[in-house]
Amino acid sequence: MTDESRGREDVDMRADAARRRQAIVKEARRLFAAQGGGVALETLAEAAGVGIATLYRNFESRHALADEVALAILNDIGRAADEGLTQITTAPDAAWTAFVNRLVELDLGALSAALAEYVTAAVRTTQTQTLARVDELLGSAKNAELVRDDLDALELIVGIGLITRPQPEAVAAVTPNLVPRLVSILLAGMRPSSDD
Numbered sequence: 001m002t003d004e005s006r007g008r009e010d011v012d013m014r015a016d017a018a019r020r021r022q023a024i025v026k027e028a029r030r031l032f033a034a035q036g037g038g039v040a041l042e043t044l045a046e047a048a049g050v051g052i053a054t055l056y057r058n059f060e061s062r063h064a065l066a067d068e069v070a071l072a073i074l075n076d077i078g079r080a081a082d083e084g085l086t087q088i089t090t091a092p093d094a095a096w097t098a099f100v101n102r103l104v105e106l107d108l109g110a111l112s113a114a115l116a117e118y119v120t121a122a123v124r125t126t127q128t129q130t131l132a133r134v135d136e137l138l139g140s141a142k143n144a145e146l147v148r149d150d151l152d153a154l155e156l157i158v159g160i161g162l163i164t165r166p167q168p169e170a171v172a173a174v175t176p177n178l179v180p181r182l183v184s185i186l187l188a189g190m191r192p193s194s195d196d
Contacts, residue, residue, distance in 0.1 A: 021058045023048040028069050033110035037066065037117065063120070070115050070123045074130045076106055077157070081133040085140065092144035097187060099137060100160070104183055108157065109165030131157070148192045159186060 027047040031039045041062060045055040059065040080102040087095035119127075134153035141147040163182045172178070 017058075020048070020050050020054055024050060024055055024058055024065070025068050025072055028065055029072065029107075029111065032066075032069060032115065033107040036113065037062075037115060041065075066115050067120055067123055069111070070119065071126055073106060073108070073111060073115075074123070074126045077103065078130045078133050080106075081130070081137045084137045085133075088137065088140045088144065092141070092146055096137075096141045096144070096146045100183065100187060103157070103160045104164055104179065107164060108161040109163065112161045113165065145192055147190045151190055156190075 024044065028044050031044055031047060035043075041055055042052050044065070045052045048055070055065075059068065080099055083102075084095050084099035087098070131153040134156065138147060138151065138153055138156065142149055142151075160183075163186060164179060166172075167175075167178065175181075
């Protein structure tokens, strides 16, 4: 085997390992949202198409996996804020609404409940950085008079988390459009009133 072919093989193995790790995180996100933080790691491994040993090679514990999921969510929030910032000067209302809807799509309510007990210092640091990016977008939304002055990033994220918490099946059955309706109410309620 030549050095060149060995190098290609190493790159292929690293790429394959990265794909497996991404699959584990993706499935952990999905299953944590659907079943909560106590879902069996064997179930996560199976859903990701890997063995339990591969899961443990990538994540030494449930806490390590939960950290990675939390960091992925925070990165998604940060990316959504960055996208909003690039669009808010040209189409403020559309950019703000798209940002809020993107947060709703992240299943923050289901995931925050599943991950709450696993928050570490690294996650808190990233959370602080992410909230600063959301605050920057909020500032632009306030300047465009889309959002009241007294709203901050944490309140916005927590509010969306509350709206997107999974509802009991009986409630979901009789109110299938509850989340979109509550998002519309939230967007309207965030607007400055004439008293502000």
